[in-house]
Amino acid sequence: MTATAPHQKARALKPGSPRPAKALCSECGLCDTYYIHYVKEACAFLNQQIADLEAKTHGRSRNVESEDDWYFGVHQEMMAARKQEPIPGAQWTGIVSSLACEMLTQNLVEGVVCVQNTPEDRFQPQVVIARTPEEVLAAKVNKPTLSPNLSVLEAVEQAGLKRLLVIGVGCQIQALRAVEKQLGLEKLYVLGTPCVDNVTRAGLQKFLETTSRSPETVxxxxxMQDFRVHxxxxxxxxxxxxxxGLKTNQLKDVFAPSCMSCFDYVNSLADLVVGYMGAPFGWQWIVVRNQTGQEMLNLVRDQLDVQPVHSQGDRRQAVQQSIPAYDQGVTLPMWAAKLMGVxxxxxxxxxxxxxRFSIDSHFTRNYLYLRRQYPEKLEAQVPEYAKRIVAQYKLPPT
Structure with a gap:
């Protein structure tokens, strides 16, 4: 007789009930399942453990002598890429969707955890276990809101799935890696996206109404890399x-407290990361973190145009100037904002x-936020690599 696993005796929290991380909860979905049994260890905002999990996942943690490691995490390879034949309607060219579809088609996985939207609202996340390429394609386009991706883990176990691809962001993936051994999987693949500044659905609406000329049609x-919101x-x-030109004074409080306390912009614990911020405009940035990530990329590599990553300019002065500007909620007149952008x-x-500019800007901002709002968490919540990055800049006094 098989013994009941400890988590199977636990009960998920009811919707709306207080979460263990309190205001810092990122709504990753773990507490919506019986895996809440592990939340004190797994939650990124109760137990920041990126270095330990990097070593378990990738075979090593970051090299303190390597600036690229500080910034971009453990990696074997970085490149810029785009699909030769883009997927219609994809936010970029469709690399993430193509890879997930290929893994299903080749029977490498039995399901893909991804995020569609509800029928009523294109921005309201609806987490699914996609079993067909059509269900994957229905999830294309980012949902810039907090999403409970891990809420389906209980369903994964109950369905007896053994080979799984999970697409997610840093806080979700840290919790996933912490409970990976309890999932009973033969193989877990993790495809990550960089993530910063998520919002609640209400917060997203405020951002759209404050920023866009036509929020209802977005x-x-x-x-983007051209210093504009597209x-x-x-x-x-x-x-x-x-x-x-963003109305910073109106938007300072729109981002989730969890995002203001996060230092895993680049999704350190995924096997493969697909984003855009390290690539030229119109291309995507791919980071291969381990051999599993290399195997994943190889599935679609012949569908891609690829070029090496490059680096140009000096971010430091722009970052230093951005610190007080954000802190004080400075908003330029639109004509001046456009000129500065050019x-x-x-x-x-x-x-x-x-x-690096984007990482520095967000890490300094988040460090200040934690120092002011949660000083008791500052030392434990900020990873060593983030402390090194923040130490390059002069921060305002407490």
Whole structure:
């Protein structure tokens, strides 16, 4: 007779009930399952353990002598890529969707944990275990809201799935790695996306209404390497809003406290990461972290145009200037914001240096947030690599 696993005796929390991480809960979904039994160890905001989990997942943690490791995590290879034949309607060219479809088609996995949207709302996440390529394709386009991706783990176990691909962001993947051994899987593949500044659905609505000329027709948006927010609308048009023209004074409190306390922008514990911030405009940035990630990439490599990553410019002055600007909620007139955007696009950081700019800007902001709002958590919550990055800058006094 097989003994009942400890987590199977636990009970998921009811919707709306207080979460163990309290205000810092990222709604990853773990507490929506009986895996809540492991939450004190697994939750990224109760037990930050990236270095230990990197060593278990990748065979080593970050090399303190390597700046690329500080910034981008453990990796075997980085490149810029785009699909030769883009998937219609994909937010980029469809690398993530293509890879997930290929893994199903080749029977490497029995299911893919991904995020579709509800029938009523294109931005409201609906987590599914996709069993067909059609179900994967129904999940294309990012949902920039907090999403309980791990809420289906109980269903995965009960369905007897043994080979699984999970697509997710850093806080979800840290919790997933912490409970990986309890899932009873023969093989887990993790495809990550970089993640920063998620919001609740209400917070997203405030951002859209504050920033876009037509919030009701936005299909998707992204903060891009040209220092503009790109809004794609239903009619196919693209609206560009300079970073420096955002109404920071109205938006400072829109981001989730968990995102303001996170230092895993680059999804350190995924096998393979697909984003954009380290690549030229129009391309995607791919980070292979381990051999499993290499095997995943090989499935679609012949469908891609690939080029090496590059780095240009110096981010440091722009980052240092951004610290007080964000802190004080500075918003430039639109004409000045557009002019500054043009200048920075021409002479500012590009490629990996733009990625470092984005990481530095968010890490310094988040460090200040923790120092002010949760000083008792500061030492334990900030990983060593993030402390090294933040130490490059002069921060305002407490």
């Amino acid at each position: 299909v998707h948006y992204e903060f 809004f794609k609308h239903e009619d196919g048009s693209t609206e560009l809003v300079p970073f420096f 200048v920075i696009e021409k002479i500012g950081p590009k490629g990996l240096e733009y990625a």
